[in-house]
Amino acid sequence: MAINVFVPKFHTEEILTEIRECLDKGWTGLGFKTVTFEEKWKEYIGLVNAHFLCSNTVGLHLAVHILKKTKGWKDGDEIITTPLTFVSTNHVILYENLKPVFADIDEYLCLDPVSVESRITNKTKAIMFVGIGGNAGRLSEIAELCKKYNLKLILDAAHMAGTKINGEHAGKEADVIIYSFQAVKNLPSADSGMICFKDKELDILARQISWLGISKDTYQRFNKNGNSYKWHYDVPEVGFKYHGNSIVASIALVQLKYLDEDNVRRNELAQLYIGKLKNEEKVEIVNIAPGCSSSRHLFQIRVSDRDKIMQHFYSNQIYPGVHYIDNTHYSMYQYASGTCPKAHKASDEIISLPLHLNLTNEDVEEVVRVLKDGLSLL
Numbered sequence: 001m002a003i004n005v006f007v008p009k010f011h012t013e014e015i016l017t018e019i020r021e022c023l024d025k026g027w028t029g030l031g032f033k034t035v036t037f038e039e040k041w042k043e044y045i046g047l048v049n050a051h052f053l054c055s056n057t058v059g060l061h062l063a064v065h066i067l068k069k070t071k072g073w074k075d076g077d078e079i080i081t082t083p084l085t086f087v088s089t090n091h092v093i094l095y096e097n098l099k100p101v102f103a104d105i106d107e108y109l110c111l112d113p114v115s116v117e118s119r120i121t122n123k124t125k126a127i128m129f130v131g132i133g134g135n136a137g138r139l140s141e142i143a144e145l146c147k148k149y150n151l152k153l154i155l156d157a158a159h160m161a162g163t164k165i166n167g168e169h170a171g172k173e174a175d176v177i178i179y180s181f182q183a184v185k186n187l188p189s190a191d192s193g194m195i196c197f198k199d200k201e202l203d204i205l206a207r208q209i210s211w212l213g214i215s216k217d218t219y220q221r222f223n224k225n226g227n228s229y230k231w232h233y234d235v236p237e238v239g240f241k242y243h244g245n246s247i248v249a250s251i252a253l254v255q256l257k258y259l260d261e262d263n264v265r266r267n268e269l270a271q272l273y274i275g276k277l278k279n280e281e282k283v284e285i286v287n288i289a290p291g292c293s294s295s296r297h298l299f300q301i302r303v304s305d306r307d308k309i310m311q312h313f314y315s316n317q318i319y320p321g322v323h324y325i326d327n328t329h330y331s332m333y334q335y336a337s338g339t340c341p342k343a344h345k346a347s348d349e350i351i352s353l354p355l356h357l358n359l360t361n362e363d364v365e366e367v368v369r370v371l372k373d374g375l376s377l378l
Contacts, residue, residue, distance in 0.1 A: 067175070082103065111137065113141040140173070
C-alpha cells in the first residue's frame with residue numbers, strides 16, 4: 001500500500017451533524033457557522049479579531065490590499081519575503097503592484113534576519129514571514145526589525161495552526177496573521193482560511209472588502225427572529241468575494257476540537273523519525289527553532305542527490321513532498337535569481353517525509369528503511 005506525504009483525517013459523523021444543522025436551517029453561506037467558528041478560533045488562539053475566508057491565499061491578498069490602501073503604499077513599493085514558499089505568498093504582492101524582494105533563509109528554512117535587514121530600503125513597507133512546516137524560526141527577531149524600521153509584519157501562518165513560542169500561540173506581534181485550513185493542513189476543512197488583524201478597524205474593513213465592499217453582509221441583514229430581510233445596503237468599497245461559508249465552517253468547527261491532540265501525534269511521529277535518523281550521516285534533519293513548539297505540519301530533511309532519493313521512494317510506493325521550490329527558479333521571479341544562495345541550495349536538497357494522522361509507527365519504519373536503502377545506493 002502506498003504511503004503518501006499527506007492524508008487528511010476527518011471526524012465524519014460529527015461533521016455531518018454540524019452540516020445537517022446548516023441544511024435544516026437553510027443557511028449554508030456566510031454567517032451562522034462562520035461566526036461561531038470565528039469566535040471559537042479567537043478563543044483558541046487568544047487574538048482579538050478573526051475573519052473566516054475561503055482560503056489562505058485570499059487572506060494574504062486581503063492583508064496586502066488593506067495595508068496598501070490604509071497605509072499610503074504606492075505601486076512599486078517593496079515587501080521583503082522568502083523564496084522558499086508556495087507561490088501564493090509572493091503572488092499576492094504582485095496582485096497589488098508591489099515588488100517582492102527576496103531575502104535568504106536560515107537553518108530553519110525561515111527568513112534570516114541578517115539577510116532581511118540587508119534588503120531593507122526606503123521603499124520597503126512590510127516583511128512577509130512564512131512559518132514553514134510550523135517552524136517559528138527567528139520570528140521574534142524579524143518582529144524587532146519591523147519595529148526598528150517601522151515596517152508592517154505579515155505572518156503567513158498557513159502551516160502554524162497550533163504552533164507556540166515559549167508557551168504562547170505564535171504571531172501575536174504581527175500586524176496581521178493568515179492561517180490555512182486547506183484540505184491537508186493540520187486543521188483540515190475543504191479549503192478555507194482565517195485573517196486576524198491586530199487593528200479592529202482593519203478587521204471591520206476586511207469583512208466589508210471580503211464581501212464585495214458591501215456595507216452589510218446577508219447575515220447582518222437577516223434579523224434574529226428569521227422573519228425579516230433588510231434589503232438596503234451601501235457599497236462604499238470595491239471588494240472581492242473572499243468570505244467563507246457555513247458548510248466549510250462546520251467542518252472546521254469539529255476539526256478545531258481535535259487540533260491540539262492531533263498536533264501531539266504529529267510531534268510523536270516526528271520524534272520517531274528523529275530517533276531513527278539522528279545517526280544517519282547522509283541526512284540532515286531540519287530542526288525546530290529553540291522555544292518553538294511546532295505544529296509539525298512538515299517533517300523535513302536535507303539530502304544530496306535528492307532527486308535520486310525521490311525516485312527510489314517512488315519505486316517503493318512512498319510519495320514524499322518537496323516544500324518548496326525556490327521561487328526565483330520560476331520565470332516570473334527570475335529577476336531575483338542568485339540573490340538567495342542558501343534557499344537555492346535548500347531547494348535542491350529538501351524532502352518532506354510522510355507525516356499525517358493515518359501514518360502508523362510501522363509506516364515510519366518503512367519510510368526510514370527505504371530512505372536508508374536509497375542512500376546506500378548513492
